[in-house]
Amino acid sequence: MKTTSYGVAIHDPQGRLLLAHATGTRWWDLPKGGAEPGESPREAALREVLEETGLVLQPDTLEDLGRHPYRPQKDLHLFRTWLPDSECELAGRVCTSFFPHHRTGVMTPEVDAWRWAASHELARLCAPAMLKLLTTLGLAPDAT
Numbered sequence: 001m002k003t004t005s006y007g008v009a010i011h012d013p014q015g016r017l018l019l020a021h022a023t024g025t026r027w028w029d030l031p032k033g034g035a036e037p038g039e040s041p042r043e044a045a046l047r048e049v050l051e052e053t054g055l056v057l058q059p060d061t062l063e064d065l066g067r068h069p070y071r072p073q074k075d076l077h078l079f080r081t082w083l084p085d086s087e088c089e090l091a092g093r094v095c096t097s098f099f100p101h102h103r104t105g106v107m108t109p110e111v112d113a114w115r116w117a118a119s120h121e122l123a124r125l126c127a128p129a130m131l132k133l134l135t136t137l138g139l140a141p142d143a144t
Contacts, residue, residue, distance in 0.1 A: 002073055006044035007032025008062065009080040009139055010055070012088045012116055017139065019125060020052050021113040024101075028115065028125040032076065033097070041067075041077045051097040052111045057081055065137055071129050078137070090114045 007030045010018040019028035031052040035044035042059055049055050062079035070076035095111040117125055122140040134140035 002075060003034065004041075004067065004075045004077055005032045005034055005070070006041050006048060006077045007079070008045050008049050008057065009065070009078055009134075009137075010049070010057075011080070011082045013082070013085055014116075014118075016116040016118050017122070017134075018053070018083075019115050019117050020095075020111040021115070023108055023110060023112040025127075027127040027130070028117065029127070029130060030078070031111075032078075033110075042079065045077070045079050048097075052095050053114060054092070054094040054096070055083075055087070068133055068136065070133055076133060078133075080139075088116070090116070 009030055017030070020031050022029050031049045033048040035041070036047070039047065042062060045062065046057055046059060049057055061081045063081065065078040065080055067075050067077040093114045095109040097110045098107040099110055100106070101108045119140050122131055122134055126134065131140055135142050
């Protein structure tokens with residue numbers, strides 16, 4: 001059965017994307033994750049952004065980019081928004097979503113760092129499935 005994750009492509013005024021570093025991996029990612037029971041796609045995306053970045057986004061600022069194939073068993077429903085300069089500071093970002101570390105069992109934040117990335121940086125920062133989706137949506141340059 002295919003699952004769906006919900007996330008937001010957050011841009012700064014220069015057009016860069018906010019990426020969150022997935023703890024324990026080499027990849028940077030958009031803030032995203034699964035829905036809680038009863039949540040709409042928009043509500044799930046907003047909650048995931050809050051949990052993974054500490055940002056409180058307004059629902060009416062989200063442009064719905066739709067549901068897209070992401071990985072063989074997962075789709076990704078994405079939204080997009082733009083932040084003003086006054087909300088782009090990365091200091092103070094916080095992740096309140098945790099998972100048990102695979103070796104130690106210690107509860108570990110899902111995200112351990114944040115950065116703004118220009119479109120030409122995405123190929124070296126994002127996992128192949130994310131890069132393919134960002135390219136399909138015109139958010140990353142086509143490397144082919």
